[in-house]
Amino acid sequence: MTIPLHRVIASELRQRIRAGAIAVGAALPSEARLCEEFSASRGPVRQALSALREEGLIGGGQGKRAVVLDAVPAQPFESFLSFTRRAEITGHEPGQRLQEIALRRPEPTVAAVLGVDPDDVVVQLVRLRLLDGRPAMLERMTYVEAVGRPLLDADLDAGSIYALLLDRGVDLHSARHTFDAVAADALDARLLDVPEGAPLLRERRLTTDSSGTPIEWSDDRYRPDVATVTVTNTRNSRSAAL
Amino acid sequence: MTIPLHRVIASELRQRIRAGAIAVGAALPSEARLCEEFSASRGPVRQALSALREEGLIGGGQGKRAVVLDAVPAQPFESFLSFTRRAEITGHEPGQRLQEIALRRPEPTVAAVLGVDPDDVVVQLVRLRLLDGRPAMLERMTYVEAVGRPLLDADLDAGSIYALLLDRGVDLHSARHTFDAVAADALDARLLDVPEGAPLLRERRLTTDSSGTPIEWSDDRYRPDVATVTVTNTRNSRSAAL
């Protein structure tokens, strides 16, 4: 399993930036230097720089050397999808309490979003997520039957559903997240321990496989004191992290 | 002013996808075909496909042809930054009412974020943004003096500050947006016409030039019924739009 050269270069540069070997505000070595250093042609070097640019780590312009904008990159795919990973990275103790899991026919709107027949069954679950033992987020998830059925037999208080699905070879490829603000309803208020009507950050998420077939639809509500979304965009790109 | 070939290819493909000439779920032509069609080598073609991938428009994998995931791309940089552009794209009539513009010394926290001395002056303004004549967003912006001073003489009820700054050659390059939910305070409630305590989507934004020097700090609060943030991420990338 050989790692592509452009990934090696990107990782190395990321590490130097994170470690402070190249300070924020300082310029990276020129492409020519990097080519020498890694014994590579300009192709892989530019691919690596392009990746860092997408992550919001570096900026620059034609004729100018690339400049370090930030030492902490937006986190990669897994951490964006997984509450558990995110908690680990930020040094908190993740936890969860399953409230309900059910096999039922979806509401028409949910069926439409997932692209399934309203007469087909789906797997729905409600789970309270904890950080260091305190309520942080309430998730209401709906899975298409093929993907969700194995969840009925799994220990969902144990850890990350995302990791579990990856283990089973489910092709989680892309996700569209929509964020807005809502007032806490009765269930939110009780489980998240906030007053009814308190502002919550809502994330609605549609996850699809690599051919675009929907797999999961979720409505997650965060206490705003424990989670924010961060999006970084430069002139030709965007990049985000929770 | 010649437009780079890879941009031409990307625009053309984007247009075909938006127009439905290539349906959602269908496969794009192979790279070899696109090379023939645009009389290009694989370089520009792959650059174009990579751009569409970043936007969440297409997906795919090694050996497989690229597949259309979505007909509506996350909008590019300008629209992410500019309320005015965004409104135009979505077919609404943007408007604004300047509440206040002032030259004053910043609070310590704001000074720290912008990297200016607390004894330096900054330009602060409060503006209510409207969609089709109805209150949609309240923005509280702080500019470093060099950039903000010209704003004192400009007609800020006329249109986009972003466009105005670009005209003056200000190097707006990248921005970091942080989203969360807050309860409306007294000023929010009065101007946005919502009850005090109602949930609002808050965007805090730090805009920098291409060398990473901060230019603007802003606290924008949206009525959640008029704005959501959408983030699309695929296995190796992230991309976002309001």
Added chain:
DNA sequence: CACAAGAACCTGTATCTACAAGTCATAACC
């Protein structure tokens, strides 16, 4: 000394070539 011209350097764009590695449909085989 100030300013302008030039050289050196850097990134952006594009082409051609070659091979590795994954997917898919067809054909041959048991």
Added chain:
DNA sequence: GGTTATGACTTGTAGATACAGGTTCTTGTG
């Protein structure tokens, strides 16, 4: 008939080369 192998096709990676266009420092001139 079902299963496996083969081959065509496709994308991913990497190299070498060339030139355009922007930035920056240096040098020479008024």
